Amino acid sequence: MKLEEAIKQKEFKDPFNKAVVNLLYSQSYIVSNQSCLFKPLGISPEQYNVLRILKGQKGQPITVSSIQERMLNRMSNASRLVEKLKQKELVIREECPTDRRQVDILITEKGLKILTELEEAVYAFNRKIINLSEEEVDQLNFLLDKMRG
Amino acid sequence: MKLEEAIKQKEFKDPFNKAVVNLLYSQSYIVSNQSCLFKPLGISPEQYNVLRILKGQKGQPITVSSIQERMLNRMSNASRLVEKLKQKELVIREECPTDRRQVDILITEKGLKILTELEEAVYAFNRKIINLSEEEVDQLNFLLDKMRG
DNA sequence: TACATTTACATGTATATACAATTAATACAA
DNA sequence: TTGTATTAATTGTATATACATGTAAATGTA
Numbered sequence: 015m016k017l018e019e020a021i022k023q024k025e026f027k028d029p030f031n032k033a034v035v036n037l038l039y040s041q042s043y044i045v046s047n048q049s050c051l052f053k054p055l056g057i058s059p060e061q062y063n064v065l066r067i068l069k070g071q072k073g074q075p076i077t078v079s080s081i082q083e084r085m086l087n088r089m090s091n092a093s094r095l096v097e098k099l100k101q102k103e104l105v106i107r108e109e110c111p112t113d114r115r116q117v118d119i120l121i122t123e124k125g126l127k128i129l130t131e132l133e134e135a136v137y138a139f140n141r142k143i144i145n146l147s148e149e150e151v152d153q154l155n156f157l158l159d160k161m162r163g
Numbered sequence: 164m165k166l167e168e169a170i171k172q173k174e175f176k177d178p179f180n181k182a183v184v185n186l187l188y189s190q191s192y193i194v195s196n197q198s199c200l201f202k203p204l205g206i207s208p209e210q211y212n213v214l215r216i217l218k219g220q221k222g223q224p225i226t227v228s229s230i231q232e233r234m235l236n237r238m239s240n241a242s243r244l245v246e247k248l249k250q251k252e253l254v255i256r257e258e259c260p261t262d263r264r265q266v267d268i269l270i271t272e273k274g275l276k277i278l279t280e281l282e283e284a285v286y287a288f289n290r291k292i293i294n295l296s297e298e299e300v301d302q303l304n305f306l307l308d309k310m311r312g
Numbered sequence: 313t314a315c316a317t318t319t320a321c322a323t324g325t326a327t328a329t330a331c332a333a334t335t336a337a338t339a340c341a342a
Numbered sequence: 343t344t345g346t347a348t349t350a351a352t353t354g355t356a357t358a359t360a361c362a363t364g365t366a367a368a369t370g371t372a
Contacts, residue, residue, distance in 0.1 A: 015308065015311055015312065016308045017304070017307070017308055020248065020311070021233050021234075021235065022232070022233050023233070025355095027286055028286070028289075029237060029297065029301050029304055030286075030289040030290045030293045030300055031285075031286060031289045032304050033289070033293050033295075033300050033303055033307075034193060034288075034289045034293065035235065035303055036303075036304055037186070037189050037190055037193055037306045037307070038190055038193065038194070038235045038236075040186050040307050040310065040311065041186055041187055041189075041190030042188075042235055042236040042238070043223075043311050044183060044187065045359095046238055046360090047324075048248045049360075049361095054339095058327065058328075058329085058360095060328065060329095061171070061327095064194070068191060077350075077351090078350075078351060078352095079349090079350060079351075082293065083282055084170050084171050084172070086170065086184065086187045086188045086191055087187075087191040087192065087328090087329075088191065088195060089191070089329055089330055089331085090328065090329065090330095091328075091329075091330090091352095092350055092351095092355090093351060094327095094328085094352085094355085095328085098193065098327085109266045110350095111349080112210075112269065113337075113349095114336085114337060114338085115336065115337045115338070115349065115350040115351065116277065116337095116350060116351080117350080117351070124272075126195035133194075135301055136180075137176055137177070137179075137180060138200050139175075139183075140176075140182070140183045141178040141179045142178075143183065144179045144182050144183065144310055145309060145310055145311065145312035146182075146306065146309060146310050147181065149176065150285040150306055150309070151178045151179055151182050151371095153302070153306060154182055154185075154303070154306045154307075155178055155181050155185055156181075157168070157184055157299055157302060157303045157306065157344095158166070158185045158186070158187070158189050158303075159164065159165045159166055160299070161189065161293055161294055161295050161303065162164050162189065162192050162230060163164065163292070180329090182330095187347090194329095198330075198331095207330095207356065207357065207358075209357085210357095213357095215334040226320080226321090227320075227321060227322095228320060230321090233313090236359075236362085237359090238358095238359055238360055239323095239358065239359065239360095240358075240359075242320095242321060242323085242360085243322085244358085246322090246359095247357085259320095259336080262319090262320080262367080262368070263320095263364070263366085263367060263368085264319065264321065264367045264368065265319095265320060265321080266320080266321070267326055268369095273347095313372100314371100314372085315370100315371090315372085316369100316371085316372100317353100317367080317368100317369080317370075317371095317372090318367100318368080318369070319366100319367080319368070319369085320365100320366090320367080320368095321364100321365085321366090321367105322363100322364080322365080323355100323360085323362100323363080323364070323365095324346080324351090324360100324363075324364090325360100325361090325363100326360085326361090326362100327358100327359080327360080327361105328357100328358080328359070329356100329357080329358070329359090330356085330357080330358100330368100331353085331354100331355090332353100332354080333351100333352100333353080333354075333371105334351100334352080334353070334354090335349100335350100335351085335352075335353095336349100336350085336351085336352100337348100337349080337363085337368100338348080338349070339347080339348070339349085339352095340345100340346080340347075340348090341344100341345090341347095341364100342344085342345085342346095342348080
């Protein structure tokens with residue numbers, strides 16, 4: 015749906031102004047639709063993001079600050095998200111042997127199991143939510159990558 | 164910057180999966196950069212969104228639920244945001260004469276003054292943050308509008 | 313009219329964001 | 343080696359999101 019109809023705004027100053035508003039609105043469109051994906055498994059989208067990062071490590075431990083660097087939202091608080099995941103027994107924390115300031119994080123079997131359960135639903139969701147052809151979605155990805163400079 | 168480098172993820176399942184992650188990351192890129200715009204004037208990006216909606220009314224009052232419908236994030240709580248703005252004397256609330264359940268909201272002169280002060284900085288920010296040509300930004304807006312179905 | 317339903321808004325609670333401050337460990341320089 | 347600076351993580355606080363619940367007013371129907 016055209017952004018102008020969606021937020022009932024007749025016009026924008028220029029296409030750059032519209033693009034900023036369009037990106038903010040599109041994120042909200044995705045997040046509000048995806049909430050039902052993760053909720054049945056008792057995790058938030060942000061906690062899912064952390065679990066995906068840990069799974070990508072393939073058994074290698076990763077520090078809290080490295081998780082933070084890889085998160086979609088850099089301002090989120092990896093330390094507190096890890097604590098929530100630990101309480102659910104989806105991750106474990108170990109003191110780093112070479113630097114006692116750091117904390118090594120690892121995903122547990124239970125955490126991996128949740129990701130496996132979610133995998134197909136997430137991919138199906140992605141295709142459903144992005145109403146574009148293969149060619150158009152490649153073009154969108156190109157523009158987004160370029161947009162950020 | 165390519166998303167793969169930005170979040171240090173080698174590959175995605177398919178371009179639809181990348182597009183979802185790309186949109187979430189791009190929103191975070193915008194929000195984290197724009198925070199310095201509003202902070203000096205003592206308002207949050209969400210409060211700015213509400214003030215812009217009220218300004219668009221050109222003096223006509225608007226109810227809390229209508230503000231909610233026009234917000235970029237539909238799940239945000241217009242009632243509480245209006246309360247924050249009222250405390251700063253940027254809006255006023257009036258009981259709706261025809262329906263006492265409703266509350267009419269109006270922007271104050273002080274609220275309009277803040278928007279005027281921000282106007283040029285916001286438009287300059289929009290151009291700076293979207294690193295695309297005129298043609299490309301139109302294409303991006305077209306794809307985002309289409310993407311949401 | 314009386315009572316149930318719906319609507320508009322406010323409020324409560326858990327989670328997350330944004331940013332500052334704190335604590336502990338390491339690195340570095342006088 | 344001693345003091346300073348830096349780094350990694352945690353903690354504190356204000357704001358916002360997500361969703362459920364509460365309250366009062368309006369609507370609809372028997």
